Every structure is written in C-alpha cells, then in structure tokens.
Amino acid sequence: MNLMQKPRMRMKPQALARWTDRIMRCVLWVIAIGFIAVLLIFVGAILKQGWPVLNLGFFTKMPESLDAGGGIKPELFNSIYLVALSLAVSLPTGIGAGIYLAEYAGQGRVLRFFRLCIETLAGTPSIVLALFGMIVFVQTLGWSFSLRAGAMTLALLNIPVITRVTEMSLRSVPPDLKEASYGLGATKLQTILKVLLPYSATGILTGVVLAAGRAFGESAILVFTAGTNVSSRFPDFRLTAPGESLAVHLWYVTSDGTLPDAREIAAGTAAAMILVLLILNLGVRFIDYRIRKRTR
Amino acid sequence: MLMLKAMPSTAGDPARDAVPATKMRLSIHSEGSRGLRFLLDRGAHSVFLACALVVVALIVGILVFLSLRGFAAFLPLAGNTGRTLSFAEVFLSTEWAPSSDKFGILSFMAGSLSVTMLALLVAAPSGILTAVFVTLLAPGWMKTLMRQVMDLLVGIPSVVYGIFGLTFLLPLISAKWLKDSPAAGFFAAACILMVMIVPTIVSLSMDAFEALPRTLDEGALALGSTRWQSIWRVLIPAASPRLLTAVVLGMGRAIGEAMAVQMVIGNNPAWLSLMREATDRAPLIRFLFTPAATLTTELVQELPNTAAGSAWNNVLFAMGLLLFLMTMGIILATRRLGQRGAV
Amino acid sequence: MPITDHQEQKPVKLRARNLDFSYGDKKVLDGISMDIFAEQATAIIGPSGCGKSTFLKCFNRIHEVSSEVRVAGDLEIDGVDIFRGGIHEVELRRRVGMVFQKPNPFPKSIYENVVFGPKLFGVRDRDILDGIAEESLRKAALWDEVKDRLKESAMSMSGGQQQRLCIARALAVNPEVLLMDEPCSALDPIATAKIEELIFELKKEFTVLMVTHNMQQAARVSDYTAFFWLGRLIEMGPTERIFTNPRDRMTEDYISGRFG
Numbered sequence: 001m002n003l004m005q006k007p008r009m010r011m012k013p014q015a016l017a018r019w020t021d022r023i024m025r026c027v028l029w030v031i032a033i034g035f036i037a038v039l040l041i042f043v044g045a046i047l048k049q050g051w052p053v054l055n056l057g058f059f060t061k062m063p064e065s066l067d068a069g070g071g072i073k074p075e076l077f078n079s080i081y082l083v084a085l086s087l088a089v090s091l092p093t094g095i096g097a098g099i100y101l102a103e104y105a106g107q108g109r110v111l112r113f114f115r116l117c118i119e120t121l122a123g124t125p126s127i128v129l130a131l132f133g134m135i136v137f138v139q140t141l142g143w144s145f146s147l148r149a150g151a152m153t154l155a156l157l158n159i160p161v162i163t164r165v166t167e168m169s170l171r172s173v174p175p176d177l178k179e180a181s182y183g184l185g186a187t188k189l190q191t192i193l194k195v196l197l198p199y200s201a202t203g204i205l206t207g208v209v210l211a212a213g214r215a216f217g218e219s220a221i222l223v224f225t226a227g228t229n230v231s232s233r234f235p236d237f238r239l240t241a242p243g244e245s246l247a248v249h250l251w252y253v254t255s256d257g258t259l260p261d262a263r264e265i266a267a268g269t270a271a272a273m274i275l276v277l278l279i280l281n282l283g284v285r286f287i288d289y290r291i292r293k294r295t296r
Numbered sequence: 297m298l299m300l301k302a303m304p305s306t307a308g309d310p311a312r313d314a315v316p317a318t319k320m321r322l323s324i325h326s327e328g329s330r331g332l333r334f335l336l337d338r339g340a341h342s343v344f345l346a347c348a349l350v351v352v353a354l355i356v357g358i359l360v361f362l363s364l365r366g367f368a369a370f371l372p373l374a375g376n377t378g379r380t381l382s383f384a385e386v387f388l389s390t391e392w393a394p395s396s397d398k399f400g401i402l403s404f405m406a407g408s409l410s411v412t413m414l415a416l417l418v419a420a421p422s423g424i425l426t427a428v429f430v431t432l433l434a435p436g437w438m439k440t441l442m443r444q445v446m447d448l449l450v451g452i453p454s455v456v457y458g459i460f461g462l463t464f465l466l467p468l469i470s471a472k473w474l475k476d477s478p479a480a481g482f483f484a485a486a487c488i489l490m491v492m493i494v495p496t497i498v499s500l501s502m503d504a505f506e507a508l509p510r511t512l513d514e515g516a517l518a519l520g521s522t523r524w525q526s527i528w529r530v531l532i533p534a535a536s537p538r539l540l541t542a543v544v545l546g547m548g549r550a551i552g553e554a555m556a557v558q559m560v561i562g563n564n565p566a567w568l569s570l571m572r573e574a575t576d577r578a579p580l581i582r583f584l585f586t587p588a589a590t591l592t593t594e595l596v597q598e599l600p601n602t603a604a605g606s607a608w609n610n611v612l613f614a615m616g617l618l619l620f621l622m623t624m625g626i627i628l629a630t631r632r633l634g635q636r637g638a639v
Numbered sequence: 640m641p642i643t644d645h646q647e648q649k650p651v652k653l654r655a656r657n658l659d660f661s662y663g664d665k666k667v668l669d670g671i672s673m674d675i676f677a678e679q680a681t682a683i684i685g686p687s688g689c690g691k692s693t694f695l696k697c698f699n700r701i702h703e704v705s706s707e708v709r710v711a712g713d714l715e716i717d718g719v720d721i722f723r724g725g726i727h728e729v730e731l732r733r734r735v736g737m738v739f740q741k742p743n744p745f746p747k748s749i750y751e752n753v754v755f756g757p758k759l760f761g762v763r764d765r766d767i768l769d770g771i772a773e774e775s776l777r778k779a780a781l782w783d784e785v786k787d788r789l790k791e792s793a794m795s796m797s798g799g800q801q802q803r804l805c806i807a808r809a810l811a812v813n814p815e816v817l818l819m820d821e822p823c824s825a826l827d828p829i830a831t832a833k834i835e836e837l838i839f840e841l842k843k844e845f846t847v848l849m850v851t852h853n854m855q856q857a858a859r860v861s862d863y864t865a866f867f868w869l870g871r872l873i874e875m876g877p878t879e880r881i882f883t884n885p886r887d888r889m890t891e892d893y894i895s896g897r898f899g
Contacts, residue, residue, distance in 0.1 A: 013761025021522035028429040045464045096347025117351045120627045125552020127592050131616040135361045187333050189340040217453025220554045247455045270459045511743035519756040520733030534746045
C-alpha cells in the first residue's frame with residue numbers, strides 16, 4: 001500500500017500532463033486550420049489568375065499554336081469524350097470484377113490474390129500506366145497517339161477504383177435482403193441483378209463520379225497515349241483522332257513555351273478544370289446526401 | 297409468363313403427371329425457365345470471373361511489357377540500335393549524358409528518394425495528427441468540414457498542383473527567401489507533394505483510428521490520463537501498424553507522382569554535380585533549391601525525344617520498370633504490416 | 640419517491656442528489672438521489688436501458704468525452720461536489736477507477752498494462768513500478784498465473800484473465816472507488832465466479848459500485864442493492880432485505896422475473 005501512496009503525492013506530472021493536453025489540442029486545431037487555409041489559398045490563387053481569361057470566347061475558340069488568343073474548345077471536348085470512352089470500358093469491367101470479388105470469390109486465397117492485384121493496379125503510378133499504354137496501344141497495336149489509345153489507358157486507371165467501390169457497396173447490402181431473394185427461389189444472377197445492384201447503385205455511382213474526376217484531371221497517361229495535338233475538325237468523334245485533353249494542354253503550354261500568352265492560357269485552363277471538378281464534387285455530395293436521406 | 301403457359305407439357309417428369317392441370321402449368325413454367333436461368337447463372341459467373349481476371353492480366357501485362365523494354369537495355373536484343381549496357385553503369389552511376397553515351401540513373405533514384413522523404417517528413421506527422429483531430433477531438437461540424445477539405449485536395453489534378461507551384465509558390469519562395477534567385481528544386485516539389493499525399497495519409501489513418509475499439513480510449517481515461525495522454529500512449533501505439541501502412545501508401549503516391557513534380561523541380565539531370573560545385577551557399581540551402589530531377593520527371597521530360605530501341609529509350613523504360621517494382625514492393629509491404637496488425 | 644433504507648455505520652463515500660442526465664434531448668436519468676457507503680459493495684440492477692450504466696459513469700465523468708451530455712443536480716465524493724468542487728476530471732478519474740463491460744486491455748504487455756496508470760502520474764523508478772505491478776496483480780488474484788510471463792502481450796490472455804488484468808490496472812493507481820459496469824457479462828461461468836470472489840475481497844478495501852443484469856450476482860456479492868427503472872431509482876436497501884422483502888411492487892415483479 002505504501003508503495004502506491006507515493007505517486008499520489010506528486011502533483012507536478014499531472015499539472016504538466018494537463019498543460020500538454022491543452023497545448024496539443026491547440027496544435028491539432030492549428031494543423032487542421034492550416035490545411036483549410038492551404039486549400040483556400042490554392043483554389044483562390046488558381047481562380048484569381050484564371051478569372052480574367054475565362055470568357056465565352058475562351059471556351060468556344062480553337063487553340064493557337066503560335067499566336068495569342070487561343071481557346072480550349074477541342075480540349076474541353078476531348079477531356080469529356082475521353083472520360084466517357086474510358087468509362088465505357090472500365091465501368092463494365094470494374095463492376096464485373098467487383099461483383100466477382102463480393103459474391104463469388106469467397107473469403108480465402110482467391111479473394112486475397114485478386115485484392116492484391118487490384119491494390120497493386122490502384123497503386124501503380126500513372127506514369128507507369130502511361131508507359132504500358134504507350135507500348136501496347138500506341139506502338140504494338142499501332143494506334144499512334146489517339147483518343148482510343150488514351151481512353152484505353154485511362155480505363156486502366158479507373159478499373160481498380162470502380163472495382164473497389166463496387167465490391168464495398170455490394171458487401172454493405174444487408175444479408176437478410178440477399179437471403180430473402182434466395183428464399184424466393186431467385187438464382188445468384190437474379191439476386192445480383194435485381195436486388196444487390198439496385199440497392200448499391202448509389203454507392204457505385206459515387207465511386208464512378210470520383211473515378212471520372214480522376215480521369216478528367218489525369219495528364220501523365222494522356223501525354224504519352226493521346227498526344228499533345230488536337231484534330232483540326234470540331235467536333236471530331238473519330239477514335240483515331242489525336243486527343244489532347246485540358247490537363248495535357250495545361251501542361252504542354254507551360255512546358256513548351258512557344259505561345260506568347262502561355263501563362264494566361266494555362267491559368268484559364270487550370271481555373272476551368274477546378275470549376276469542373278468543384279461541380280463534380282458537389283454532384284458527389286448530392287448523391288451522398290440522397291443516400292443518407294434514403295437510409296435514414 | 298403467358299408465352300410459357302402455352303408451351304406443351306412434355307417437359308414434366310412422369311411422377312408429376314398426376315398433378316391437376318392448373319398446378320401443372322405452373323410447374324412447367326418453372327421447369328422450363330429453370331434450365332435457362334441456371335445456364336445464365338453459370339455464364340454470368342464466367343463473365344464476372346473474366347472481368348476479375350482482366351485485372352490480373354493487366355498486372356502481368358505491365359510487368360511483361362515493361363520488362364521486355366526495360367531489360368532490352370542490358371541484353372543484346374534484335375530491336376536494339378544502341379549498345380548493350382551493364383547493370384552497374386546504369387544503377388550505380390550518377391552520370392547521365394545520353395548524347396555522350398552515359399546512362400547512370402543513380403542521381404534520379406536519389407532525387408526520387410529525397411523529394412519523397414522531404415514530403416513525408418511533414419506529411420506523415422501532420423497527416424496522422426489531422427486524423428487524430430478529425431476522429432477523436434473535432435466537433436461535428438469541423439469533422440464534416442475537414443472531410444470535405446481532404447476530398448477536394450485529393451481531387452485536384454496534378455497539373456493544377458503543378459501550375460500552382462509554378463505561378464504562385466516558386467515566385468513567392470524566390471522573392472521572400474532567395475533574393476529573387478530561382479527557387480525550383482526539392483523544396484518546392486516537396487511542398488506540393490506534401491499537400492498531394494496528405495489526404496491519402498489522413499483518410500487511411502482515420503480508418504485506423506476508427507477501427508480501434510472505443511473502450512481503449514475510455515480505459516485510458518478511466519485511469520486518469522488526459523485526452524492527449526490517451527492518444528499518445530494508447531491509441532497511436534495501438535493503431536501503429538495501420539498508421540505505418542498509411543504512411544507507406546502515401547510514400548508510394550509521392551514516388552510515382554510525375555507531372556506536378558516535373559513542373560516545379562527544375563529538371564536538371566546533373567543536379568548532384570551542380571550541387572557540389574555551387575559552394576557559395578549553405579549545404580542545406582543548396583540541397584533544397586538546386587534544380588534537380590527524379591525518376592518520374594526524367595521520364596516525362598525525355599521519353600518523347602527518344603527513338604524506340606535506342607539505349608537511351610531502353611534505360612527510360614527500365615526506370616519505369618523500377619517504379620512498377622517499387623509499387624509492388626510497397627503493396628506487399630503493406631500486406632505484411634496488415635498481417636502484423638491483425639495478430 | 641424511492642424507498643431507501645439503511646442502518647449503516649460506514650461513512651457515505653458517494654452521494655447523488657436529484658441527478659438528471661440527458662444525452663442531447665434524451666433524458667436518461669431522472670432525479671436520482673442515492674448514498675453509496677465506503678467499503679461496501681453496492682449493486683445496481685434493472686432492465687437494460689434503465690440508466691444504470693449511465694449513472695455509474697457519472698461518477699468518473701467518462702461519458703463527457705465523446706458525447707453531448709447535460710447533467711443537473713449534485714454528485715459528491717467525500718462530500719465534495721465533483722462538478723463544481725474544484726476536482727479536475729483527470730484527478731477524479733484516478734480516484735474513481737473503472738472496470739468495463741468488455742475487458743479492454745491495451746495492446747501492450749501485461750506488465751505495461753498494469754503500470755500504465757502509475758507512469759501517467761510520473762512514477763519512473765523501476766523498483767517502485769515493479770512493486771506496484773506485483774501488488775496490484777496479487778490483489779486482482781492474477782499474480783500466480785502471470786508472474787512468469789509479464790512481458791507477453793495482454794491480448795494473449797483469456798477473457799477472464801483480461802478482465803482481472805483490467806481490475807489490476809485500475810487498482811494500480813490506488814483508487815478509492817471502483818466502478819464496475821457489468822464486469823462479467825462477457826465472461827464464462829468459471830471466470831465469472833473468480834471475478835465475483837475478487838469483488839468480495841476488494842470491497843473490504845475499496846468502495847465498489849457495480850452494475851449487473853444478473854440478480855443472483857447482485858445477491859451473492861453486494862451489501863446494498865438499488866433497483867432502477869426507466870431512469871428512476873425505485874428502491875434501494877440492504878441486499879438481503881431487497882431480495883427477501885421488496886417493498887415496491889415493481890421491484891418485486893422484477894426480482895421475481897416477471898419482467899426484465
């Protein structure tokens with residue numbers, strides 16, 4: 001008993017601990033507010049630099065290669081077109097793979113192996129995917145720098161994201177719902193198509209929007225697969241057309257340096273991209289809000 | 297349904313022939329479509345499996361194609377136009393001068409490592425502490441706000457980070473600290489990278505803290521610890537395997553980032569010698585503000601200028617292969633960490 | 640008004656007067672007034688959701704950490720108000736130890752678990768820490784089982800051992816009161832019996848306040864029993880009297896198993 005009386009008498013460490021507690025709480029607040037400030041400064045600086053450039057002409061003119069005053073019409077088109085094309089490939093594949101992992105792969109080695117592969121693909125730097133796409137689509141298949149090569153490689157970026165979000169959404173379906181469907185004599189496929197997918201559709205949709213946002217902002221992949229040129233026709237839906245996107249345009253004008261107004265064009269492009277992504281983000285929030293409202 | 301009802305009753309087995317007519321039709325209906333349903337069910341299984349196998353095929357494909365092109369640098373293959381290099385002169389040399397046949401990539405590896413470690417130096421502690429704050433201390437509105445801030449930060453494209461660095465951060469640093477001399481280098485690149493990888497570290501660390509049982513926190517508090525003591529002595533150690541995983545995955549993102557870093561780092565393949573020569577500034581300042589290069593920035597910078605089959609081009613693909621192997625290593629390492637955490 | 644009676648010689652250790660408690664808008668405790676005597680075991684029984692656990696946690700203010708709560712009324716320890724009497728909540732929690740429903744050892748070694756508290760209060764001396772560890776483990780009737788594997792992870796122990804380790808950990812900071820929130824609910828009958836035996840020993844030295852949903856346990860272990868229903872104290876008295884001669888109809892119905 002005597003041994004234990006001693007610590008009680010020493011009040012000093014406790015006072016110190018309380019002060020540390022107070023100070024660390026302040027430190028944590030400061031760090032958190034610091035990140036909010038970084039985001040505000042960031043978005044503020046991009047929008048402020050780009051704002052004077054953003055007018056209707058900027059969005060509706062063709063880009064110039066040597067003179068000032070070019071627009072971003074084909075790049076904006078290509079960005080959206082590339083995202084749509086890549087989703088056309090990655091959506092069925094990703095959802096299919098997600099269904100397999102959630103419903104067929106069981107819990108053992110098979111699942112662990114597939115998860116490992118998906119994590120690896122998700123963690124692969126986009127520059128490495130770019131090299132792969134360049135070897136396979138641009139060179140081996142002879143597609144050269146084109147929308148189709150860009151879209152296919154972009155799909156590699158999306159597949160793991162969509163697979164994961166599909167798997168997670170399917171796993172979050174309450175088991176009794178599934179059992180009820182089987183109880184009515186439905187096959188596995190019917191259960192998946194008619195019960196599980198509708199139930200988890202909103203969750204998957206959130207993931208798809210996120211994947212679309214990532215693909216929209218991707219540049220490294222597209223520099224090496226879709227190229228840094230645009231078609232002279234507009235709109236050019238041909239899959240073989242060169243497909244410079246907004247992100248690539250932004251990078252190319254700053255690093256190439258032949259445009260007299262490269263700075264303005266880059267600032268305007270960056271602001272336009274931020275605006276598109278903010279709108280996408282609001283879209284995700286909206287879906288999220290709808291989900292919560294429904295499940296409440 | 298109606299169509300099936302009209303089908304002739306030949307499918308029924310003899311035992312069921314005694315069943316009254318109305319029930320008969322029902323059983324025909326289920327018999328007839330059951331075959332189709334199960335066939336579809338089988339088919340679907342194969343289709344879904346094929347989708348999953350696509351991912352596996354991609355991993356194998358990346359490995360095979362990058363290896364073919366990467367190892368071409370070291371093997372006398374048919375498509376090669378340049379000479380065959382040795383491993384030592386590529387991986388152990390810092391001399392990079394493709395025009396004079398020097399292909400040492402050690403300085404790029406050092407560059408990747410330096411910029412990643414600099415970024416992690418700030419991103420790891422601040423990311424983990426932010427996760428602590430959001431999961432354990434912040435009031436509800438602040439939690440929501442911080443989640444949205446992190447979502448937005450992770451959604452910003454790397455070129456936009458790059459342009460911010462180029463037009464805002466670099467001029468600011470050079471005007472404030474460097475008396476208008478150029479600021480491109482590891483410092484600026486690490487600043488940008490840090491903001492890019494913090495959301496990854498925060499969200500994975502938040503998962504780690506949320507996975508801890510609440511009773512752990514309460515147990516520490518009930519013994520008379522302050523909130524911070526509970527966090528520092530119990531919760532962070534208990535979550536440490538998963539926190540380490542978060543940091544390692546953040547590191548993976550930092551090593552692989554190309555465009556943003558390329559736009560602010562200055563792209564000087566001979567940065568090591570430049571750093572050695574410029575003795576007018578303190579070593580740390582020299583290290584932070586000398587234009588430099590990394591594995592990824594060199595790929596972005598030089599790949600478009602090289603011809604397929606040349607030694608130069610092959611070495612660039614070998615760098616890509618190296619990046620992919622690092623990714624695999626990192627993912628396998630996090631697996632190990634995860635296993636340790638589970639025990 | 641609740642029925643309370645006692646013929647107690649021991650001093651009052653904890654006192655509640657008109658205690659109201661709400662989580663947000665939800666009222667959980669309604670006007671509880673109750674005395675808990677030193678060096679006695681007091682058991683609180685009642686159906687789940689009756690507020691008994693919440694009442695227990697008021698005495699070390701642990702619920703305030705993670706949720707929005709509102710408290711009205713008085714709580715005293717040794718006659719000092721725990722909300723307004725100038726006792727820092729951290730100091731309060733050291734004096735009022737707690738054992739939780741589910742064993743919650745820290746993912747550290749057995750030894751580190753026990754000396755966690757003393758280390759918080761600045762004890763660095765190895766010999767003193769070793770002494771505290773042994774003494775606490777002995778009091779928790781765990782020493783003989785673990786003395787050869789103090790460095791092993793606490794997670795490798797059985798559930799019953801973990802719970803006794805948690806008791807040892809609470810004892811190591813030399814508390815005056817031990818709060819026990821259904822300490823045996825996650826344990827098998829043999830481990831439960833050991834913990835009950837232990838509580839019987841502990842109450843000679845500490846004030847024990849325990850919540851249980853097991854009426855036999857209350858009858859076996861405690862000196863006083865209080866019956867809670869829907870956030871109110873219905874009846875409190877010496878355990879023997881409560882179980883043999885309950886004065887409130889509700890108490891009688893509950894202990895005879897007619898609801899709950």
